[in-house]
Amino acid sequence: MGIADELAKQQRAVSIAEFFERNRHLLGFDNKKKALLTVVKEAVDNSLDACEEAKILPQITVELIHMGEDRYRVIIEDNGPGIVQEHIGRVFAKLLYGSKFHSQRQQRGQQGIGISAACLYAQLTTGRPAKITSKVEGKKARYCELRLDTKTNEPQLLAEREVDWDCEHGVRIELDLEAQYQGGSQSVDAYIKQTAIVNPHATIIYTNPKAEQLILTRVTQELPPQAKEIKPHPHGIEIGVMQKMLENTEHTTMQQFLMNDFCRVGAGTAKEILSNALIQVKAQPKSLRAQDIEQLMKGIAKTKIIAPPTDCIVPIGEELLEAGLQKEVTAEFYCSKTRTPEIYHGIPFVVEVALAYGGTQRGDNAVNVLRFANKVPLLYQMRSGAVYKSIVETGWRTYGLNQSTNQLPVGPLTIAVHLASVWPPFTSEAKEALANYPQIIKEIKLALQECGRKLGRYVNKKKKARAEQERVSVFEAYTPVCAELLSEITGESKVRIEQHMTQMLVKNKEFIMKNKGIPDGHEKEN
Amino acid sequence: MGIADELAKQQRAVSIAEFFERNRHLLGFDNKKKALLTVVKEAVDNSLDACEEAKILPQITVELIHMGEDRYRVIIEDNGPGIVQEHIGRVFAKLLYGSKFHSQRQQRGQQGIGISAACLYAQLTTGRPAKITSKVEGKKARYCELRLDTKTNEPQLLAEREVDWDCEHGVRIELDLEAQYQGGSQSVDAYIKQTAIVNPHATIIYTNPKAEQLILTRVTQELPPQAKEIKPHPHGIEIGVMQKMLENTEHTTMQQFLMNDFCRVGAGTAKEILSNALIQVKAQPKSLRAQDIEQLMKGIAKTKIIAPPTDCIVPIGEELLEAGLQKEVTAEFYCSKTRTPEIYHGIPFVVEVALAYGGTQRGDNAVNVLRFANKVPLLYQMRSGAVYKSIVETGWRTYGLNQSTNQLPVGPLTIAVHLASVWPPFTSEAKEALANYPQIIKEIKLALQECGRKLGRYVNKKKKARAEQERVSVFEAYTPVCAELLSEITGESKVRIEQHMTQMLVKNKEFIMKNKGIPDGHEKEN
Secondary structure, three states: OOHHHHHHHOOEEOOHHHHHHHOHHHHOOOOHHHHHHHHHHHHHHHHHHHHHHOOOOOEEEEEEEEEEOOEEEEEEEEOOOOOOHHHHHHHHHOOOEEOOOOOOOOOOOOOOOHHHHHHHHHHHHHOOOEEEEEEOOOOOEEEEEEEEEOOOOEEEEEEEEEEOOOOOOEEEEEEEEEOOOOOOOOOHHHHHHHHHHHOOOOEEEEEOOOOOEEEEOOOOOOOOOOOOOOOOOHHHOOHHHHHHHHHHOOOOOHHHHHHHHOOOOOHHHHHHHHHHOOOOOOOOHHHOOHHHHHHHHHHHHHOOOOOOOOOOOOOOOHHHHHHHHHHHOOOOEEEEEEOOOEEEOOEEEEEEEEEEEOOOOOOOOEOEEEEEEOOEEEOOOHHHOHHHHHHHOOOHHHHOOEOOOOOOOEOOEEEEEEEEEOOOOEOOOOOOOEOOOHHHHHHHHHHHHHHHHHHHHHHHHHHHHHHHHHHHHHHHHHHHHHHHHHHHHHOOOHHHHHHHHHHHHHHHHHHHHHHHOOOOOOOOOO | OOHHHHHHHOOEEOOHHHHHHHOHHHHOOOOHHHHHHHHHHHHHHHHHHHHHHOOOOOEEEEEEEEEEOOEEEEEEEEOOOOOOHHHHHHHHHOOOEEOOOOOOOOOOOOOOOHHHHHHHHHHHHHOOOEEEEEEOOOOOEEEEEEEEEOOOOEEEEEEEEEEOOOOOOEEEEEEEEEOOOOOOOOOHHHHHHHHHHHOOOOEEEEEOOOOOEEEEOOOOOOOOOOOOOOOOOHHHOOHHHHHHHHHHOOOOOHHHHHHHHOOOOOHHHHHHHHHHHOOOOOOOHHHOOHHHHHHHHHHHHHOOOOOOOOOOOOOOOHHHHHHHHHHHOOOOEEEEEEOOOEEEOOEEEEEEEEEEEOOOOOOOOEOEEEEEEOOEEEOOOHHHOHHHHHHHOOOHHHHOOEOOOOOOOEOOEEEEEEEEEOOOOEOOOOOOOEOOOHHHHHHHHHHHHHHHHHHHHHHHHHHHHHHHHHHHHHHHHHHHHHHHHHHHHHOOOHHHHHHHHHHHHHHHHHHHHHHHOOOOOOOOOO
16 A cells, blocks of 8 residues: 555544644643633623623622632622523534624624633643522523533533523533733733723622622613624635635625625616626526626626625724723823724724823833723734734824834833724634734824823923923022022012012912913813 | 524534634634744644655755735645545644644644644635645645535545656645735744744745745755653653543553553652552553552652653754854854753653854844754844843843843844743744743753853953953054154154054964963854
8 A cells, every 4th residue: 555545544534622632732721820810801702702692781790719729719709691502512612613704794703713722721630510500581490510521522511400590591601720910901800891992881809819809890881882784895806815705605696695794785776787797687697607707706896885884893982981980090191092893804893092191100110001802802913913013103202202113112101902893803713912903003092192192292391391390399499599689689678578479489380380281180182 | 492402403513623723812813914924834844844754965945926915826846755545624624633742742733733723714804715735755746626614524525636746756835825824933934944043954045925945955964863652650740631541541550551651750759659649560551549559649648769761852063053053143242042942741852052142233222032942043033031031130241241230132132042841831822932941941940041141251362352452452543652762762663663662462362362362253162
């Protein structure tokens, strides 16, 4: 038998679960500290998504219990709609299974990997099954113990029974895993606090392993508007995807196909595309050959089509983003900007930026950066993403901060950047940083500049005012000497002269403060 | 119907191909320039692996043809063993299919994603199928046109026939894709040159889109030794993997299981593990309950077991690595170090470092870094990997270079780092950088230090010699004046005195050069 045959015998399919089992760092399980964060993040993100979809004001309980050595128990409970019995296994113990991948709408979750990866990690490191309780309204609660069979990427049900659970609906997840608990900017604590900033409609009750409880109460009773689903826009489609859509469409004429499987294509636009492509309106989508499809792509490129609708994305809004930042950072000046939606690869997105300056923040360090995508805080890989690139490439010296070339500016400033999109492009499955798409970087920079200009006006006013004040102070220091001299010359009482001079100085200061806008510690520009 | 039921209706499985179709940047297809490199890299890596496995001295032809606008045709031909007919479809048009994932041995490829992803990218961007010709020794060549059905992750055969191909065996791949050709350190050109450095047994014939041909002839007729396959080492196994191995073993007693499914476990070690774990030698692997498995893990941890064998990894070797570097970089001093194998997570690995100093290299720039993993050059994400971290955290000032804290050193130096391992931990599926595992960083640093010390001796000698030389030169400048003075005092002829002094100086210089080791431009320390 030849070598080619021998090699052929070794060929095998790899299950996606085996793949991620070995490449767990791709999913955010590089080390024990990050693993703890990733597990909490995946569960909380799912809870927030489910509540939003079911129009429920979320209340989420997160509890971390130290079980000794490197073992932690993570318990997460929500008041979401629950998961119907038949799906529990696949939602928690099958990778690439979920409702979000095929829907064109802004959501926290994307591809049906996260929570199953968390269960898989727990299973790998402690051998313990995931314990899930789910209650759907009007039904009894179900309790399951689950494992993921990595050879097949299918769930194994180890136990299942009805249980009593004193709530209307919701899901409870209990996982034992190898982990490490630590504070700091990449901790579960930071994640929980930042999640509250961008989800002002959620109440989160968090108990850390030291049994300290943090209750973050919702600040609005209003649910955020729901993101609508959209169909793909013709200008964002690649030829390979078009081929697939043509094969799978249920419509029998090209005109119907274009009008129904895309957004922003009416009868007129469809006709124009087809005439530009030299394809008949009644041609069957499935009958198009390779060269016809190339013609079709050229036809689409030639045709003007209105930009996609943007109700598929829901920004946080300037007011709420700024309010959220005020909760977290004690500053003296805040401002924010929500840009109008833009498009990359046919996918709509919105960039929002908020700044908080001064106050209790240290002035001799690099600025503090908070990054969010679809209302989820991003805590890792700061330097490798679009947000970092946009900030270091913005000229902050114009706005009164110190900055070396290609470095973060230095000063008492917090910069929060939020990207809302149907499909935020992350640099890895662990969803830690936004990929460097030029269109996204451009929008972030524009938002930073708009806020930066407001900041610059404030910082420069403050600097000028301080300079004037210093001049006045110098004069003040000489008051007694001047008074004595004047007293000698005029014979007037030294004390009276000094009083008079001081009164003048005070008036002068008030005048400066009024006209140069010295901050009173609560000023807010908008 | 409740909201939970409605949500359940949207739940669907995502095909791995759909997942990567949308997340192509995870596989190295972020942009058109990188896409071209990735396609060439995946094909050439596969060719080198196949030739190595079949004990064939590789000859690989790479041709890039510009087809107009952003379209390029990539043709790669090798003299490997070929692929048997039944497997061609799945090798080139099914993700996660291959022979390498389940073998514990050093290889370039890993998970059966790369070349299928390349074909998928071509199909997405140009709609054209992959054209594959394969010839197995003694059979007629087969030609196929392939597409990957992303909904199912299965190959579609569009055409297939016997063809005449004037060679004994090999594979030819032809792909049309959207790409961009550019020179520079991240180009196909750089990849080809660096591949030749670390694969001195390969001949590569490369034609770029300008029709310029580069022929890199093999410098050794000797095949590198073949890496042997190994079984997992007990100390590198996690509890979740142990569970799976216990379920899937064909052995019926625990002793047999430990002896046969792991490396470095003989009868004695197996008994010791089991006695430490309080498990009977004849217990059935499949009968172990969760708490028994936890006991087993503790038993393994308690037992001393020899380190895994290291013939599963094959370093390049100090001599060949240095010779490779000499081909690429014109320097005046070279040195290299191959460390002894080490273990992380039960996986053996070897670090090799080579340095090239001086010569035509510029001295006012950051040093040039070449990174390799399993004989594959890594061209992207330099700053996010273990190699960069190791270099910037090494104190290069001791070795005579300039360096700011946490920056690359500055000087006329090229640093080449190679990691050979059964499973190099990459930071992404695109295999661009090595993840920051502490054990790997430690080994790289030690290798850098060993080479660094040799470099330091050379650089410091050179500096001292230069200082002496300068002193002599100063004296030389005064020779005529001294000679005149001495001539006046002694009455001796000025010319004779000057001649005499010059002779003395020359001797002195020779003496300095001999003792301080002034380089003659070709010196090589080893």
